[in-house]
Amino acid sequence: MSYKYFINALEIAKGIMDNTVFPGDTVIDCTVGNGNDTLYLARLVGLKGKVYGFDIQKKALTLTREKLMSEGLYDRVQLIHDGHENLFEYVDEEIKLGIFNLGYLPGGDHTIVTRSDTTILGIENCLKILSKNGIILIICYTGHVGGLEEKNELEKYFSIVNQKECNVLKFQFINQINNPPVLYGIEKL
Numbered sequence: 001m002s003y004k005y006f007i008n009a010l011e012i013a014k015g016i017m018d019n020t021v022f023p024g025d026t027v028i029d030c031t032v033g034n035g036n037d038t039l040y041l042a043r044l045v046g047l048k049g050k051v052y053g054f055d056i057q058k059k060a061l062t063l064t065r066e067k068l069m070s071e072g073l074y075d076r077v078q079l080i081h082d083g084h085e086n087l088f089e090y091v092d093e094e095i096k097l098g099i100f101n102l103g104y105l106p107g108g109d110h111t112i113v114t115r116s117d118t119t120i121l122g123i124e125n126c127l128k129i130l131s132k133n134g135i136i137l138i139i140c141y142t143g144h145v146g147g148l149e150e151k152n153e154l155e156k157y158f159s160i161v162n163q164k165e166c167n168v169l170k171f172q173f174i175n176q177i178n179n180p181p182v183l184y185g186i187e188k189l
Helices: 007-020 034-045 058-070 083-087 114-129 147-159
Strands: 026-029 049-054 075-079 094-100 130-140 165-173 183-189
Touching: 007 034, 007 130, 026 034, 034 049, 034 058, 034 075, 034 094, 034 114, 049 058, 049 083, 058 075, 058 114, 075 165, 083 114, 114 130, 114 147, 114 165, 114 183, 130 147, 147 183
Parallel strands: 026 049, 026 094, 049 075, 094 130
Antiparallel strands: 130 183, 165 183
16 A cells, blocks of 8 residues: 555655646756656646756756656756856746755765755745745755755744745654655745
8 A cells, every 4th residue: 555645755746846837837946956857847837838957967967958858858948057046147037936856966976965055045046036826845855964954954044934925834754764855845925
C-alpha cells in the first residue's frame, strides 16, 4: 500500500504547481539541478509560456538541456548559468511561480551547496516580480553540511515576512527518519 496525498515534499510541490501554473504563464526554476522541475514546468506552461532556469553549475544546465531536448520542450525554456540571486539581470516580467530546491546537485559535487544569504536574496527578488496569488515553493534539504543552518536562517526570514503581503506555509513530515526535506510555500496577496 502506498500513500495517496502525503508522499513527499516533491510530490506535494507538484500538486501545488499543477494548481498554479497554466499554459501561457511565465515561471522560474531557481535551481535547475537535474532538470526534473524545469521539465515539469515546461509542460505546464505550454507552447506560449516561458520557463527561466537558473543554476551555478554547468553540469546541471547540461543535464537539464538534454532532458528538455529529448522531450521537445527546450524552445520554451531559457537556461541561465548564474545564481538565482541575480535573476533581475535576466527576468523583467511578471511570474506566476518560482521554485527552489535547496542543497546540492544530486550526483554532483556535494561541497557545492545553496546558501541562505543568496537564497533569501533570490526569494526576495522573486517576490518583487511575482503576480498576485503567485506562489514561491522552497524545498529545503537538511541532511548535508550546512543544510540545517540554511533551514534555520530561512525560517528566521519567513517569520518576518509581512503577513499583509504574503502568507508563508511550512509543510514538514515529523515522523520520518533521515532528514526529510521541508517544503515552504509563499503566496503573494
